[in-house]
Amino acid sequence: QLQLVESGGGLVQPGGSLRLSCAASGFTLDYYAIGWFRQAPGKAREGVSCITNSDDITTYTDSVKGRFTISRDNAKNTVYLQMVSLKPEDTAVYCCAVDPSGICDDNIDEYFGWGQGTQVTVSS
Secondary structure, three states, X not given: OOEEEEEOOEEEOOOOOEEEEEXXXXXXXXXXXXXXXXXXXXXXXXXXXXXXXXOOOEEEOHHHOOOEEEXXXXXXXXXXXXXXXXXXXXXXXXXXXEEOOOOOOOOHHHOEOOOOXXXXXEOO
């Protein structure tokens, strides 16, 4: 059974750092593009970052460019999201999901295998 499990969230002060993990089970993660998304209270889910299945091409939403880095470790079947210089507006539940096309589709409806998410709270 295909499953993604996120971890690594928590409470951090502004300017702090966290590394989120998206661990896959039941399938080989490196065949797919993997996206990170977030949803803040009262707001729609938004794409944060994505990594393709070949060449590891990465994309980022403008608000996190230069602060977040997505990477994958195929040996561990895991994708990571390193977040630095965190801001209060980064507070959200962060989820990962699979893009079967492998190319980081802009259409969020094409993603599947959503995990439960991990809460990131940036507050002093």
